Amino acid sequence: MVVKKFAELLGLGVLVVGLGLTLGTWMVTSRMVGDQVAAEQMRGVELMEEKLKLVVEHYEVVLSGVKGLFAASVEVERDDFSDYFNEVDMLGQYPGVYSFTYVSRVQDGDARDFLAGLRQELSEAGLAGQVREELADTPEHYLINYVAYVHELPPVAYGLDLQVDEVRRKVLERARDTGKMTASGPIVIVGPESPGFILSLPIYRNGVAKGTVEERRQALAGWVNAVVLYKDLFERVLAPTEQMEVHVSEGGQLIYDADRDDGYHWHRNLTSRIITVGGREWQLEFLTTKKIVGGVESGLPVIVLLAGVTVSSLLFGMTYALSSAQVRAELIAAGMTSELEKFKRVVENTSEHVMITDKEGQILFANEAAQRTTGYSWTEMQGHTPRLWGKQMPAEFYKKMWHQIKDLKQTFEGELTNKHKNGERYPVWVSISPILGREGQVEYFVGVERDLTREKMAEVSLKQERDTARAIVDTMGEGLIVVDDTYRITRINPEAEGLLGVKSEEVEGQRWSDVIKAYEGDREIPFEKRTFTRVIGSGKTMVTELDADHYYVNRAGRKFPLVSVTAPFTERGIRGAVKVFKDATDEKESKSILRAQASGVLENAGEGIVLTDEKGRITFVNPAFERMTEYVNDEVAGKVFAESFRFYDTYEKLLSPVELADAAAVTARRQEVKVQVESKSGKKVAIVINAAPLRVGDEFRGVVRMIHDWSEDLALQRQKDDFFSIASHELRTPLAVISGNLDTVLAGYGGSKITAGDRQLLRDSETAGDRLISMVNNFLNVSRLDQGRVKITLKEVDGCGVVGGVAKEMKALAQQKGLRLTYVCKKGREKIRADENLLREIVVNLIGNSIKFTQKGGIKLEGGVKAGRLVVRLTDTGIGIAAEKQKLLFQRWQQAMERTLSREGGGTGLGLYISREFARMMGGDLTLVRSSVSKGSVFELTLPIVKKGLAGTKKKAV
């Protein structure tokens, strides 16, 4: 019975212990879990708080950046302002932002003008109608001058006077007085008509907030503001999570709650925080959901679930916290870099030297202009301070300067000297401002410098110029006279005194026309027509040239011709004129001598001379030309040259004026052309016209043509031509008869009644005759080549076709001798530039030669295209050419030297020399590729392929 009770007790005890243990574990666990959850929640709270603070910092940075814009340049363009913001992911970086604005402080008296100016500026962007005009009843106004919008919403704010609204006014004035970024209380944002607030950063005239409030109020120039919407901001930054939600209030007034309607029941206030934003205090209340808390109290099984949840949330929380820290760091870095990048871009383009250093003076940034002015590149500057080019002033100077900047935290402005990298010293005007951090400590320095070298130099050179001008006027070799608008002499230089025979004291103050009389030829020029009168009257400069025939009569009565330039001048409204003149006696003389000489040349020249003006009209023809054409100057003067005569080409074809393009005028180059001109009596005169453009300075003034009578030359030419034709014909004809008849007899004309001996004799005669024919042909061809008589007409020719044609024609000949003749041409549709006749002759010669010197086998012709040329290769299995003979192969007269000649083969006697010359005349070549005795020879003919069509009609330039 005792045992039973003990067991029960034990069981109970175990149960109790068990329960107790379990309870204990449960309590511990629940506390642990609760702690952990709480801890994780706290981390979430901290995170959100940090995030919000960070965003506010961002705003401060971007606003300071804009402030930098206004400090760096005298004039900020509207576009600069928007550009600054355009590049950035506004919504990404600045959650909640609606717009950024710049507000100008404008005195009442200036307000109207300000708004008018604003309207004009905006009218260019089509926004003029948006400018408001609602001025508050105050001595000064705070007018919105620049706006950069985030969204594409209608601009409503330009010209808005922020004095109109209490809250806005307050924030601006507080910012002004404190010198720090200030936040406003809740306001309704105009536009979206949503609640939000303004962050305002004041901008002072000297860049930095001065000492006292009074000083700040004086120095204030304007504000740069960020307009932020509560909802957008908090939804991004304090977004509610599953476990947490934040409510924000200010001064007891709720400005934001998450407003969720998804059935969560908010139970307890986890914690509250207060953060200061721009001088205002916001209360953040972090609330947690009931679910989590309830989970710990109700039921054991939940613990297990919870434990699992907690562990993972812990893990999650940890990673979250870690990553958030990382994200935070990145955000800060990105924020800073992008601000700098923007600042950089805007400032890059200014011509003023802009630089930013850290508080130790280490250069963080230097714009293009700074690098240019100092001579140091950005890479050279890195790691250094501006002392690199400074240190030119006495030590106290720098001490004072830095005291003002660092200690007094004010902008320093003044002149100092720097040293360029190349050692030169140069003057600059500087403005250096400190950039303060949140607690008012110096973080950075920004310096703007302007190179004064040119300004300083300008001062010096101006004085130099004045001195120089005076010296020039006094010593110049021309006379100089200045008169005022009443024609009284105000200045007369020594040379003028001399020329006119007067002294400046005598004539200053007197009327010019009373002092000196002017003549045109023999007639006195009246006052109204005097140059000074006309110049002062019209305000135009006048030049009196030699042919104007003006004369002055000086005091002594001497009359002298003059050339002059008279120009008007205005100086502060007073008008007068200055004349520079000289005694042109010598020039007039030499001009008439020249004229006489020129006349003489023109009159007596044996060549015809024709002058035409810029329109092609004849202005002059000389006696020689008159003789040639039997027309006199007066008959043709004024007519267009190309239309005044009938011109023919060398083939007696009449050329129309259209074909006679005035090439000399158009191409401004010399032209030489041969034509025939029909004289008055109908005679055709062969002439060579050499035309050159006439220029006076850069102006085209016409064409001068030299006409050479070519008739005699032509006649001589024709005689020579005739000789050649006659020689050819007369030499060849009897030779042909000799050769032909011998042939006929040997071929058995009238039966074979000749003995073997006779036959041999006849054969020898035949051979001799062939040689003679060959030599004659060769001789005539070479002579023609020498004299340039080979007429060559280059056209687009189907090279392969021509060669093939010749090959076909000569096939029979080859076959007669039992030789094969093959031809193959591989090409596309390319044409060559060649003279068809000459080409044929070359090919006939080559094939003929091969047939002649080949006893068995055959001749192979291959055509193809290689490197822009048509290449025709001829290979024969002939007797070949010995190595030492190869050198002489293309020499003149070579074929004539040949001992072994057979009857067959058509004796053109052209010779390889001539064939090659023909080939070269067409831009190609003929070469022996290789040859060996009793093996055969390989020749190659190349000719250029036409890239594009040759020019079409040729105009004769006359």
Place this chain on the structure above:
Amino acid sequence: MAKVLVVEDEPLVARMMEKALKTDGLEVEVGIMGREGLEKAKNTKPDLVILDIMMPEPDGIEVLEKLKADLETANIPVVILTNLSGKHDRELALSKGAADYWVKKDLNLAELGKRVKTVLEKKNG
């Protein structure tokens, strides 16, 4: 046997061609100068005329024109045999009705007969 008329201004050359053609088995008539050539063409009715261009008045082209204008001689094929190797000259002759145009210096006398026979064969069918 086919009959060929040779019209030439040089008697030596004419005789040379005459003998050569006769060796090839052709009957040959000769007309020295254009006028005689025209007469002989009308009188002897050859199967082919070999005509030189470079002759004093009337020159070969004129003779060609007259031959083609005259009904009696219009159908006789006329082959130009000349020293002139220009394309213009060739085209001119062909345009005036010449059946062919042979350049003397490209020609072998021995071939002359063969060529003539070829032309005659073509004409006959």
